[in-house]
Amino acid sequence: MPKVLGLALLLVAALAASASAATLLAADLAQLVRMSDFVVLAKAESRASRKQESSGLIVTDVKLRVQLPLKGTVKAGETLTATLLGGTIGDVGLHVPGEAHIPDDRGAIVFLRRTANGELNVSGMGQGVLSITGQGNAAVVMPAAPDAALVQPDDTGKLQSAPQAVPSPQPLATLLQRIRELAAAAP
DSSP: OHHHHHHHHHHHHHHHHHHTOEEEEOOOHHHHHHHOSEEEEEEEEEEEEEEOTTTOOEEEEEEEEEEEEEESSOOTTOEEEEEEEOEEETTEEEOOTTOOOOOSSSOEEEEEEEOTTSOEEETTGGGGEEEEESOGGGOEEOOOOOSEEEEEEOTTSOEEEOOOSSOSOEEHHHHHHHHHHHHHHOO
16 A cells, blocks of 8 residues: 555656646747837846735736837837736745746846736746847847747647747847847738
8 A cells, every 4th residue: 555655646746746837839039029019138127026916916027227129119228117927025935937037147138018907028928038148249149948838739739849939049139130120020
């Protein structure tokens, strides 16, 4: 009997571990641009967690200083506030697998969409933040780190693994140009 109990506990532990992961419908770069009201190269200035009135969930507001606007009516130097699911208030925390992480220590390309309650959320959750490493001509955009499995339906509707919008590091100048082209073509 102890052997069966041990196997049962192992199975429960395995299921619990897999339950913490998220699965997101993959968005390519064009989809991220289309679904966003703002696309900006920005740097996080501050963050503060709070309890969201409408849902009661813990959210974190990240104040972003816009360095370069790529889509939307915002200018360099202005700020936008991105509201992310999760955060910590006192000794209570909420982690949402798949949610975006905006780095504090470097710039990022951030795709933002306005919600019905007026907040700005990251488009595509973790897919909508592309961090930048290096500076000047050596600046490189890194693939998103969505903390989730990305999927898309095949021709029969069955979900299959899907690539990221930016699957490998790319020169910043090249990706900025591509985003500008997509934003100009977006409705």
